[in-house]
Amino acid sequence: MILTGKEAAARIDISVVRTHHSHKDILEVVELAKKYRFINVHVLPCWVSDLAVLLRGVEGVYVGAPVGFPSGAATTLTKMVEAEQMLHDGVEEMDIVMNVGKLKAGEKAYVLHELRQIIGMTDGKVKTKVIIETRALEEGEIYAACDIAIASGADFVKTGTGWIPGTLDLDQVRRIREHCGSDIQLKVAGGVRTREEFIALMEMGVERVGINAVSAVEIVKALNEHPYYGREEAASLLA
Numbered sequence: 226m227i228l229t230g231k232e233a234a235a236r237i238d239i240s241v242v243r244t245h246h247s248h249k250d251i252l253e254v255v256e257l258a259k260k261y262r263f264i265n266v267h268v269l270p271c272w273v274s275d276l277a278v279l280l281r282g283v284e285g286v287y288v289g290a291p292v293g294f295p296s297g298a299a300t301t302l303t304k305m306v307e308a309e310q311m312l313h314d315g316v317e318e319m320d321i322v323m324n325v326g327k328l329k330a331g332e333k334a335y336v337l338h339e340l341r342q343i344i345g346m347t348d349g350k351v352k353t354k355v356i357i358e359t360r361a362l363e364e365g366e367i368y369a370a371c372d373i374a375i376a377s378g379a380d381f382v383k384t385g386t387g388w389i390p391g392t393l394d395l396d397q398v399r400r401i402r403e404h405c406g407s408d409i410q411l412k413v414a415g416g417v418r419t420r421e422e423f424i425a426l427m428e429m430g431v432e433r434v435g436i437n438a439v440s441a442v443e444i445v446k447a448l449n450e451h452p453y454y455g456r457e458e459a460a461s462l463l464a
Contacts, residue, residue, distance in 0.1 A: 228427060230449035231262065236427070237445070238289060238318075238412070238435045240267035240387075248275065254438050255279045258286045261445050264433070265289045265318055270311055277315030287317040287352075292343060295388040297322030297356070301339045308343050318352040319343075320383055320412075325358050328370055340377035354381035354412055354433075359397065360389040367397075368404050375408045381433060383412040392416050395425055402429050420447040427453075 239258060241250045251268055255276070258266045267289035268276045277288050290311050293304045308319060321343055327335050344353050355377060357370035374382040382405060384398070393416035402411055413426055414435030423444050426434055436444065 226427060226453065226455075228424060228448060228453040230445040230447075230452075233423060233427075233448050234261045234263050234441075234445050235285070236431075236433055237263050237441050238265040238267060238414075238433060239263045239438045239441050240289070240435065241272075241438075242267055242269050242291065242294065248272070251276060251279070257438055257442060259283055261442060262286060263441060267291065267318075267320065267435075269294070270307055273311050273316050274314040288315055289318040289320065290316050291320045291322060291356070291386070293322040293324075294320075295322065295386045297324045297358070298326055301342060304339065304343055305346065308346055312346065312351065316351060318354070319347070320354040320356055321379070322356045322386060323358065323370060323373070325361050325370075328373070329362070329366060333369065333373060337373050337376055340373065340379065344378050352381070353379045354383045355379045356383045356386055356414075358386060358389065359384045359394075359401075360391045360415070364400075367401065371401060371405050371409070375405065379409065381410045381412045383414055383433075383435070385415040387415040387435065387437075389415075393418075393422055395422070395429075398426065398431065399429055402431065420444050420451075420453075423448075424453050 241254045265287045270290050273290045280286055280288055292308045293299050324336050355374035359367050371382050410432040412433035413431050417434055417436050418440045
């Protein structure tokens with residue numbers, strides 16, 4: 226694997242989805258996305274139409290937003306209305322927060338039905354990622370959540386919202402990747418801060434990574450200065 230800053234940016238989602246983020250914050254992140262060509266910018270639902278205007282004509286940078294963020298515990302109807310509005314406003318990638326509480330309660334049919342209803346609204350025209358929130362799940366629940374995400378027809382399973390504190394667990398990511406195999410793509414979010422961590426994820430076969438804008442820029446710059454050409458660094462991290 227050869228990995229440069231440009232290739233890294235094409236795997237990185239950046240976001241402005243905190244409570245205090247305003248239009249000014251979105252403008253700043255959009256400029257970074259344009260400069261470094263990060264593949265996706267995520268905003269909260271009320272800003273999707275604004276983001277769609279800002280990214281109009283910008284090739285390779287997509288409009289993203291979450292459904293049911295950050296808890297996933299809104300009713301199915303509420304999530305569907307939210308998704309419908311975002312589709313109308315120009316969303317191109319939707320990260321859908323799984324109802325983790327229902328999953329933990331054993332209501333897997335509810336969780337799967339909800340996801341299928343929301344994903345079905347896209348008619349395959351929008352990429353979908355199911356957020357399973359690994360930091361709130363036991364190991365067996367993580368695999369069950371992955372299986373539901375696969376059965377839902379989503380394009381990706383995503384490890385978390387980034388709202389629950391914790392550190393990156395590379396061993397856990399490896400187990401998720403092995404469990405999912407080629408049935409679904411994997412997005413890792415939360416705790417990715419360094420060039421070395423990013424490389425390790427790429428060597429595992431992770432297709433997308435959600436990283437805060439500051440760390441994302443630092444990783445891209447580091448890979449521009451020192452591109453990655455082999456597996457030795459990743460092997461040392463994963464040993």
